[in-house]
Amino acid sequence: MTKRTRYFVFGSVTVLLVGLCTGLVAYYTGMPMGAFGQSSALSELRYVPADAAVVAYADVRNLMQSDLRKKLHQAMDDEGGEDGQAEFQKETGIDIENDIDRVVAFMEAGTGTEGHTGMIVATGRFDQGRLEALAREHGGLVEDYNGKRLISKGDIGVPQENGTHRSKSMTVAFLDTGVVAVGETAIVKRAIDRQGNGSVTGNAELMALVNDIDDSNAWAVGRFDVLMSQAKLPEGVASQIPAVKLFSASGHINGGLSAVIRAEARDDQAAQNLRDVVQGFVALAKMQSNSHPELQVLLNSLQLTGTGKTVALSFQVPSEVIDTIAAAKKAAEE
Amino acid sequence: MNNRPAPVMPSLATASLRVFDLSLGEMLWSRRTVFLALIVGGPVLIAVILRVVDALNVPAMRVNGVKMGGASIFGLMIWFLFLRFIVPVLGIFYGTSLMADEVEDKTITYLFTRPIPRSAVLVGKYLAYLASTVLIVLPSVMLVFFLVVPIGGGGIAQAFPTLLRDLLLLATGLAVYGALFAAVGAWIKRPVLFGLFFAFGWENFAMALPGYMKRFTVAFYTQSLVPHAMPSDNLLSVLQSVFKDSVPAWQSALTLAGLLVVALALATRAVERREYVLEQ
Numbered sequence: 364m365t366k367r368t369r370y371f372v373f374g375s376v377t378v379l380l381v382g383l384c385t386g387l388v389a390y391y392t393g394m395p396m397g398a399f400g401q402s403s404a405l406s407e408l409r410y411v412p413a414d415a416a417v418v419a420y421a422d423v424r425n426l427m428q429s430d431l432r433k434k435l436h437q438a439m440d441d442e443g444g445e446d447g448q449a450e451f452q453k454e455t456g457i458d459i460e461n462d463i464d465r466v467v468a469f470m471e472a473g474t475g476t477e478g479h480t481g482m483i484v485a486t487g488r489f490d491q492g493r494l495e496a497l498a499r500e501h502g503g504l505v506e507d508y509n510g511k512r513l514i515s516k517g518d519i520g521v522p523q524e525n526g527t528h529r530s531k532s533m534t535v536a537f538l539d540t541g542v543v544a545v546g547e548t549a550i551v552k553r554a555i556d557r558q559g560n561g562s563v564t565g566n567a568e569l570m571a572l573v574n575d576i577d578d579s580n581a582w583a584v585g586r587f588d589v590l591m592s593q594a595k596l597p598e599g600v601a602s603q604i605p606a607v608k609l610f611s612a613s614g615h616i617n618g619g620l621s622a623v624i625r626a627e628a629r630d631d632q633a634a635q636n637l638r639d640v641v642q643g644f645v646a647l648a649k650m651q652s653n654s655h656p657e658l659q660v661l662l663n664s665l666q667l668t669g670t671g672k673t674v675a676l677s678f679q680v681p682s683e684v685i686d687t688i689a690a691a692k693k694a695a696e697e
Numbered sequence: 698m699n700n701r702p703a704p705v706m707p708s709l710a711t712a713s714l715r716v717f718d719l720s721l722g723e724m725l726w727s728r729r730t731v732f733l734a735l736i737v738g739g740p741v742l743i744a745v746i747l748r749v750v751d752a753l754n755v756p757a758m759r760v761n762g763v764k765m766g767g768a769s770i771f772g773l774m775i776w777f778l779f780l781r782f783i784v785p786v787l788g789i790f791y792g793t794s795l796m797a798d799e800v801e802d803k804t805i806t807y808l809f810t811r812p813i814p815r816s817a818v819l820v821g822k823y824l825a826y827l828a829s830t831v832l833i834v835l836p837s838v839m840l841v842f843f844l845v846v847p848i849g850g851g852g853i854a855q856a857f858p859t860l861l862r863d864l865l866l867l868a869t870g871l872a873v874y875g876a877l878f879a880a881v882g883a884w885i886k887r888p889v890l891f892g893l894f895f896a897f898g899w900e901n902f903a904m905a906l907p908g909y910m911k912r913f914t915v916a917f918y919t920q921s922l923v924p925h926a927m928p929s930d931n932l933l934s935v936l937q938s939v940f941k942d943s944v945p946a947w948q949s950a951l952t953l954a955g956l957l958v959v960a961l962a963l964a965t966r967a968v969e970r971r972e973y974v975l976e977q
């Protein structure tokens with residue numbers, strides 16, 4: 364064997380060994396992306412716990428400027444939608460339309476009888492002094508916690524599933540410049556304590572779903588099995604629900620809506636069963652499209668895709684369909 | 698009087714290793730290596746482009762609006778680029794020429810006049826083919842893996858077992874296709890044409906047919922080893938999934954091993970018995 368052949372063999376084996384060792388280290392340490400990956404664009408996710416049942420995001424600024432929102436705004440002018448927004452601004456000092464850029468919300472897995480609890484992290488432009496003054500006017504308590512400013516208000520009645528109300532303390536926390544968190548005091552404090560450690564960014568399964576979403580101005584991902592296990596469904600109903608582990612729903616809203624609903628089943632067989640069921644419903648819906656010409660475009664846009672454990676259903680609602688529905692609603696009211 | 702003892706003929710294994718040592722360098726630094734480098738450099742280049750496109754946030758690799766994850770893209774590249782194209786092509790061009798090159802260069806006489814079994818020449822050259830292709834293809838797959846899998850936030854850790862399985866499968870594919878086309882090269886004239894027809898005509902055709910015909914392909918058994926690696930979003934794949942008749946993994950592995958042994962046995966038998974006439 365010549366020297367250059369030996370060098371070549373050595374080089375190839377080195378590449379293989381380095382790759383295998385890196386992969387092994389990643390595999391055994393659970394490194395989700397490693398030095399080869401990309402960092403998440405949403406810094407707010409570091410306040411979301413790793414075991415969150417649902418994580419949702421909305422690009423509020425984009426949604427507020429969308430044609431669809433303008434149409435809905437016009438349609439709801441007569442229904443007091445404007446008043447609610449003004450009232451919220453008066454109470455909190457936050458102008459949803461102009462102050463908030465984006466929102467990340469999460470719902471924790473329910474514990475015991477408390478049901479699901481969650482928190483909202485909003486990014487935008489917030490006048491801290493004005494908000495504190497408003498909070499004091501309304502009996503709020505301002506304090507510092509772990510270097511963050513908190514405005515809390517206790518004894519807020521939270522409705523329960525059994526119809527009763529539970530007393531809770533709500534908090535608005537200034538997490539960073541232009542970042543506020545709103546939620547129950549205990550959850551907000553846990554998020555501040557967490558500061559990235561044990562956050563959802565370390566949950567490879569959920570982050571894979573989040574990173575697969577692109578160009579959407581609103582999305583939600585979650586653990587379907589956790590939600591179902593806490594839904595207290597009758598046994599007969601629960602046994603009929605497909606074996607879905609994770610789900611995501613994402614949409615791009617402007618004039619119309621284009622959305623994708625994706626499910627990650629427990630195994631390939633469960634995914635195939637789910638694809639068969641959805642395919643059946645899609646076929647049935649398309650058969651009905653002749654009697655509902657206004658929905659024909661929507662029904663024809665239904666696309667079922669996915670391989671392995673993934674099932675994805677995409678659809679589009681063009682602005683014309685929304686106009687038709689709005690016109691039909693108006694005609695019905697008249 | 699000459700008292701020097703008659704040279705002892707080395708065993709098949711020793712002789713094969715000597716031929717392997719001689720052939721590995723020849724194979725690696727031949728003109729064919731340029732072709733080999735180009736063919737395995739293609740997927741690496743595609744992987745780099747995909748990574749750059751992803752880094753620039755340009756929406757790419759989407760199916761009905763759903764962005765494909767890095768692991769899915771890697772699976773597609775392994776199936777379509779490596780298993781269904783590169784591995785058979787390397788098998789055809791290297792396997793069929795194991796003996797043909799020596800005949801063409803008129804150097805086969807030097808090998809056959811050595812005190813070694815004739816079959817050792819083929820076995821040694823086959824091992825050299827296997828080593829050179831494995832040493833070029835597998836590092837290429839490794840680079841593609843680390844470039845493509847992180848796209849869209851895919852995890853190296855989760856995809857690592859898939860990589861191990863794919864590396865093993867590619868090595869198996871190279872070994873089986875190489876042995877098959879070595880036998881073809883040893884037995885028939887114009888083996889390249891036959892090889893191209895088999896790998897890109899017959900295998901695709903038979904895989905889409907219902908019934909047992911697909912069992913006469915190598916792709917059927919490699920596919921059975923990784924059924925989930927085969928995507929199902931083109932017409933041919935849909936047809937293949939409709940007529941799906943996969944066998945258990947152990948049965949596929951056993952069949953591939955059997956095919957490898959039979960093909961090598963046939964090739965060595967042909968080399969042992971055939972009379973090579975060098976054109977003047």
